[in-house]
Amino acid sequence: MGIFQSGTFAAMPPSPTLSSPIAISRKRMVLLAFDGVNLLDLVGPLEALQACEDTRAAPTRYETIMASLSGGPILTSSGVPIITVRLSDIEDRAIDTILLGGGSRDGRPIVPPDLVEWIAGWHDRARRIGSICAGAFILAAAGLLEDRRATTHWQWAKQLQAEHPNVRVEPDSLFIQDGPIWTSAGVTAGIDLTLALIEQDYGYRVAIEAARRLVVFMKRSGGQAQFSxxxxxxxxxxxxxxxxxxxxxxxxxxxxxxxxxxxxxxxxxxxxxxxxxxxxxxxxxxxxxxxxxxxxxxxxxxxxxxxxxxxxxxxxxxxxxxxxxxxxxxxxxxxxxxxxxxxxxxxx
CATH class of the missing domain: 1.10.10.60 (Homeodomain-like)
Structure with missing residues (x-):
């Protein structure tokens, strides 16, 4: 069976090992996966971060790690497996940003209890944490969205508000930053959120260059509507x-x-x-x-x-x-x- 890793299909390798400690100037970005996660929720941000690395004469800006609680292969919603690092293997490392994809099963967002527990206990050790699409339900279950503004895919917005009434859900936004917590709308909006993170880290020009490499028409602001x-x-x-x-x-x-x-x-x-x-x-x-x-x-x-x-x-x-x-x-x-x-x- 093939696997998806860094944008290519390859034969299934053994579980990856972590590289040696990286230079302090690089930002470590951890993308969290779980069984049933939407593939594009993770691969979109991953490719945006990689596009940032491809800018001319630029130093390596990000280290990206695809991680899960169990490590090893994780089956995504599209049936394509991805190889992940075990979260316990990176807990002693400084993490700049955590990005969490979403997924649904039987008409409901997937909210793995063990992942909720991990995020609730670990999130404050990262500088910021973000969710894509239905990943907002996991952040809400962990208590991270209490009394905060947040968004999710328009299809799930009413349910998120009903299940978590203390969250100020804004269903029309592409993405929202409220302090260290970022949330985005469905699927491709994760790319918009990631471009905003790149802009926050390295400035507007670097983010625009990454958007061009992705053949994104333009870098959209978070306040733009999810659809016209x-x-x-x-x-x-x-x-x-x-x-x-x-x-x-x-x-x-x-x-x-x-x-x-x-x-x-x-x-x-x-x-x-x-x-x-x-x-x-x-x-x-x-x-x-x-x-x-x-x-x-x-x-x-x-x-x-x-x-x-x-x-x-x-x-x-x-x-x-x-x-x-x-x-x-x-x-x-x-x-x-x-x-x-x-x-x-x-x-x-």
Whole structure:
């Protein structure tokens, strides 16, 4: 049987042995695995860290260790085994960061009790700890998310909040840092989280270079939504109001108050407002803002035009309204967003 290790398939080797102590300038990153873990939850961050190492004339920045409680081969959710180091073999070593993948079985997140116990007793010996996807359930079970902001895959967000009411779950975020605890949304958001860790460690340019090597379109901020506004609305099972949403996207500068939307939908204001909330899950005004916000992001990313013009083209009217929405949604000003994600960044 083949195994996945460092991005290649190979014959199954014996359990690995740890290398000799490393230079103090390197940061030791431990990726925790367990039976049923999502492979991409671990391999995505691993490849992001490796992309950081591939930057030109750069010293080796990270030592990465794939570890588990038992050591040896761990079977992932996709059926591909990975070889891991036993956690007890590295407990005497300084660990900078612990990254924990997620997994699910029979419609529920996997929360191994022995791993929860290990994390609860050991986490404070690392500088920071992060989870990808449903790994947030393990951190929550260990008590690490109490009274903290956190996120997970949108599919699991309501369950995480219900099972751990003292966690401030933010279901729309790609990733969140709250002190030394980091959490991310599903699967590929683990790459976004890892790029943010790289930026924290070595700066924006190193993180952007790693993103380029991964052929990531751009390094996304943690506050960006897990999926786009149109995709979110299109995903409704019955396709409710899809024509209206398309009309909104094509008429961003029009009067999009609820009265006008009701006319476009061919309904009374009262019926439209009630049915819309029932089927979509939030008010028409929130939909309009989301679609306008996404349009503004696209303009800031692709065009070097004044912010006043961005606000007008996206339907926000003036620059102050644009700024207010960006601060509320991303904790960034439109100018800061353009600096981080604009076309000039991708062209450098």
């Amino acid at each position: 506004a149109p995709l979110q609305f299109q995903s409704r099972m019955d396709g409710s109001f899809s024509d209206l949403h398309a009309w909104i996207r094509n008429n961003l500068t029009a009067d999009l108050r609820v009265e006008k939307l009701a006319i476009q939908a061919g309904m009374s204001v009262r019926s439209f407002s009630r049915i819309y909330v029932d089927r979509i899950g939030h008010t028409p005004a929130k939909t309009v803002e989301s679609i306008r916000f996404e349009a503004a992001c696209g303009l800031l990313e692709s065009r070097e035009i004044p912010l006043k013009q961005v606000a007008a083209l996206a339907g926000f009217g003036d620059e102050q309204n644009l700024r207010r929405v960006f601060l509320r949604r991303l904790a960034l000003t439109p100018a800061d967003y353009r600096t981080r994600f604009g076309a000039h960044v991708r062209a450098e």
